Amino acid sequence: MSLQYVVLAASIALAAIGVYGLTSSSNLVRQLLSIEVLFNGVILLLAAIASANPEMLTLLLAILVSVVSGEVIVVMALVISMYRVSRKLSSDILEEEGV
Amino acid sequence: MEVALLLGVLLALASIIVALLTVTLRDLVYSSSLLAVLGSLVAAFLALLGYYIVAAFIVIVYVGAAVMFIVLTVSMLGGGGAEVRNNLRGALVASVTLVVLAVALLVLGIPSHVFPVNVDVRVVSDSLLSDYALVLAVLLVALAATVIEGIAVARRG
Numbered sequence: 001m002s003l004q005y006v007v008l009a010a011s012i013a014l015a016a017i018g019v020y021g022l023t024s025s026s027n028l029v030r031q032l033l034s035i036e037v038l039f040n041g042v043i044l045l046l047a048a049i050a051s052a053n054p055e056m057l058t059l060l061l062a063i064l065v066s067v068v069s070g071e072v073i074v075v076m077a078l079v080i081s082m083y084r085v086s087r088k089l090s091s092d093i094l095e096e097e098g099v
Numbered sequence: 100m101e102v103a104l105l106l107g108v109l110l111a112l113a114s115i116i117v118a119l120l121t122v123t124l125r126d127l128v129y130s131s132s133l134l135a136v137l138g139s140l141v142a143a144f145l146a147l148l149g150y151y152i153v154a155a156f157i158v159i160v161y162v163g164a165a166v167m168f169i170v171l172t173v174s175m176l177g178g179g180g181a182e183v184r185n186n187l188r189g190a191l192v193a194s195v196t197l198v199v200l201a202v203a204l205l206v207l208g209i210p211s212h213v214f215p216v217n218v219d220v221r222v223v224s225d226s227l228l229s230d231y232a233l234v235l236a237v238l239l240v241a242l243a244a245t246v247i248e249g250i251a252v253a254r255r256g
Contacts, residue, residue: 001104002104003103003104003107003147003148003214004209004211004212004214005209006104006107006108006111007107007111007144007148008204008209009111010110010111010114010115010144012197012200012201012204013111013114013115013118013197014114014115014118015196015197015200016193016194016196016197016200017115017118017119017121017122017193018118018122019189019192019193019196020122020189020190020192020193021121021122021123021189022189023185023188023189023192023193024122024184024185024186024188024189024190025122025182025183025184025185025189026182026183026184026185027127027182027183029127029130029131029169029173029176030122030127030130030182032169033121033122033127033130033131033134033169034121034122036134036137036138036166036169037118037121037122037134037137040114040118040137040138040141043141043145043157044141044144044145047144047145047148047150047153048148048209048212049204049209049210051148051212051214051216052210052212054149054150054216054217054218055218055219055222055223055226056226057150058150058152058153058218058223059223059226059227059231061145061150061153061156062152062153062156063234063238065153065156065157065160065161066160066238066242067238067241068161068165069160069161069164069165069242070241070242070245070246071245072165072166072168072169073165073168073245073246073249074245074248074249074252076168076169076172076249077248077249077250077251077252077253078252079172079176080172080176080252080253081252081253081255083176089176090182090183092183
């Protein structure tokens with residue numbers, strides 16, 4: 001057993017847990033949290049398998065983290081906006097509205 | 100067992116437990132707070148692998164700003180009504196994901212690397228400010244636009 005395999009196992013488990021949360025709940029905030037868990041798994045997976053050029057991977061991961069931080073802001077803004085209209089945080093409303 | 104490996108195993112177990120609690124706890128405030136813990140654990144993992152810059156970046160930008168933003172927003176919004184859960188569907192899709200990822204890694208092969216890696220900070224900064232200067236500029240503009248867009252969308256509602 002090496003550190004690389006431990007990281008790989010953890011990253012796959014995190015990705016699966018993220019997918020579980022995403023598909024099992026209809027709450028929009030819970031779905032966003034699950035996507036973030038999935039994202040953490042992907043970061044670990046990249047670090048474990050793509051370390052042939054660590055400098056480039058450092059750049060890639062830094063850009064990835066920045067983009068995901070921006071995505072969180074936009075999604076939370078949309079959730080706030082939707083909550084103001086419907087007083088609910090369920091993704092079922094999006095289906096009812098035909099989104 | 101060497102110390103790094105032991106730490107890795109402990110971090111892996113802690114990450115999995117915290118991730119499970121994040122997606123299953125009923126209270127969204129606790130869930131989002133645990134996401135901050137998960138981000139910190141992943142940062143610790145990356146530091147263990149030698150990616151100190153990314154680890155610091157995750158703690159400062161991701162946990163310090165993005166996840167704290169989620170925690171504060173969820174605290175203000177509250178629960179948002181009853182949560183409908185379909186655990187069977189979730190478990191089924193998660194199992195398929197787990198199997199597909201494991202098989203893909205086994206079939207494609209895992210390139211072997213020595214950890215902790217040695218990241219040359221000078222090379223990273225030189226690349227960022229020369230070869231990837233345009234990427235950096237676009238990223239900064241995109242993030243600024245994202246923040247303005249986020250504020251505009253939240254106010255419009």
